[in-house]
Amino acid sequence: MLKIFIPSYQVNPHFALSKVKIEIKPGEIHTLVGKSGSGKSTVAHIVVGLIKAENSSILINGKELNAGLLDRLIPQFKAAGYVPQNLHLKPHHTVDAYLDMLFQRLTEKDRIKTIKHYVNLFHIKHLLNAKIIQLSGGERQKIALLEAVSQPIEYLVLDEPFSQLDTEQKIEFIQIIQQLIAYKQIPCLLISHDLVDIIKMSHKLGIIENGKVAFQGNWDKFWKSKNNIASRLKLAMLNWKIETDSLLNNLKQPLGD
Numbered sequence: 001m002l003k004i005f006i007p008s009y010q011v012n013p014h015f016a017l018s019k020v021k022i023e024i025k026p027g028e029i030h031t032l033v034g035k036s037g038s039g040k041s042t043v044a045h046i047v048v049g050l051i052k053a054e055n056s057s058i059l060i061n062g063k064e065l066n067a068g069l070l071d072r073l074i075p076q077f078k079a080a081g082y083v084p085q086n087l088h089l090k091p092h093h094t095v096d097a098y099l100d101m102l103f104q105r106l107t108e109k110d111r112i113k114t115i116k117h118y119v120n121l122f123h124i125k126h127l128l129n130a131k132i133i134q135l136s137g138g139e140r141q142k143i144a145l146l147e148a149v150s151q152p153i154e155y156l157v158l159d160e161p162f163s164q165l166d167t168e169q170k171i172e173f174i175q176i177i178q179q180l181i182a183y184k185q186i187p188c189l190l191i192s193h194d195l196v197d198i199i200k201m202s203h204k205l206g207i208i209e210n211g212k213v214a215f216q217g218n219w220d221k222f223w224k225s226k227n228n229i230a231s232r233l234k235l236a237m238l239n240w241k242i243e244t245d246s247l248l249n250n251l252k253q254p255l256g257d
Contacts, residue, residue: 001023001024001025001026001059001060001061001187002022002023002024002047002058002059002060002154002155002187002189003022003023003057003058003059003060004020004021004022004023004024004043004046004047004056004057004058004059004189005020005021005056005057006019006020006021006043006046006053006056007019007055007056008055009042009046009051009053009054009056011039011042011211015037015039015210015211016211017039017042017043017046017053017211017212018211018212019212019213020039020043020208020211020212020213021213022043022189022206022213022216024155024187024188024189024204025187026185026186026187027181027182027185027186027187028181028187028188028203028204029177029178029181029188029190029201029202029203029204030187030188030189030190030202030203030204030205030206031190031191031192031198031201031202031204031205031206032189032190032191032192032206032207032208032213033192033193033198033205033206033207033208033233034193034207034208034209035193035209036193038208038209038210038211039208039210039211040159040191040193040208041085041159041160041191043191043208044082044157044159044189044191046058047080047157047189048076048077048080048082048157049065049066049075049076049077049080050075050076050082052066052075053066058077060079060154060155060187061154063079065077065079065080078151078153079153079154079155080153080154080155080156080157081148081149081151081153081155081156081157081186082148082156082157082158082159083141083144083145083148083156083157083158083159083161084159085159085160085163087140087141087144089132089140089143089144089147090132091131091132091133092131092132092133093131093132094128094129094130094131094132095124095127095128095129095130095131095132095135095143096128096129098132098143098147099115099118099119099128099146100115102146102147102150103115103150118146118150121176121179121180121183122142122145122146122176123142123172123176124139124142124143124146127139137164137165137169138164138165138166138169138172138173141161141164141165141169141173142173142176145158145161145173145176145177145180149180149184153186154186155186155187155188155189156181156184156186156187156188156189157188157189157191158177158188158189158190158191159191160191160192160193161173161177161190161192162174162192162194163194174201177190177201178201190202198237203218204216204217204218204219205217205218205219205222207229207230207233209229214227214229214230215227215229215230222234
């Protein structure tokens with residue numbers, strides 16, 4: 001289990017995180033949503049170790065990751081898999097060569113078996129001979145996710161993973177993430193502002209506003225909640241459904257000449 005507790009963290013003179021507490025079970029996707037500037041990405045950076053927040057606690061399976069790590073040369077926690085908003089891939093590698101590099105710690109037999117598994121899971125067999133610089137945004141996002149899980153990680157953090165994807169790519173990527181988390185049975189924290197992402201894939205929802213987690217719980221708790229912030233989000237989700245249904249109905253109408 002991943003347990004996150006950030007009692008306070010001053011982001012800038014005018015904004016701070018306060019009393020952020022999140023628990024995520026193995027095999028569970030917990031989505032943290034909020035508008036721009038609410039503190040979502042700062043939480044992600046603390047959870048993966050890119051920001052050192054004094055007095056915060058990041059526990060994975062009972063192990064404290066913040067302890068004694070003030071002088072780390074590599075800031076990110078080894079236990080964390082992380083896909084940031086801005087991807088950093090090696091553009092001139094072919095996908096095949098990149099995968100071989102990612103799994104080079106394995107024996108040749110295990111490397112071939114593991115790469116084959118992920119190639120099938122991520123649907124990238126047709127990309128193996130392509131250079132990463134030639135890939136589309138959605139294809140690069142797949143490689144970034146694959147890189148994040150290529151090491152023996154204990155949890156995964158995804159920061160706005162769908163921001164550069166079209167609708168069809170989102171649907172495919174959502175399925176990949178769901179299968180991946182179920183297969184690896186690790187906790188996953190998903191940072192997003194997209195209601196479609198939340199509805200499609202998360203087991204639990206957290207709403208962050210002004211640096212504080214204003215609501216947290218499963219879907220049953222969310223729909224029953226009278227929390228003002230949860231109610232605003234429910235209204236937005238219902239409006240989104242109405243708009244989507246209206247769009248689909250229009251698409252079913254015959255086109256004019």
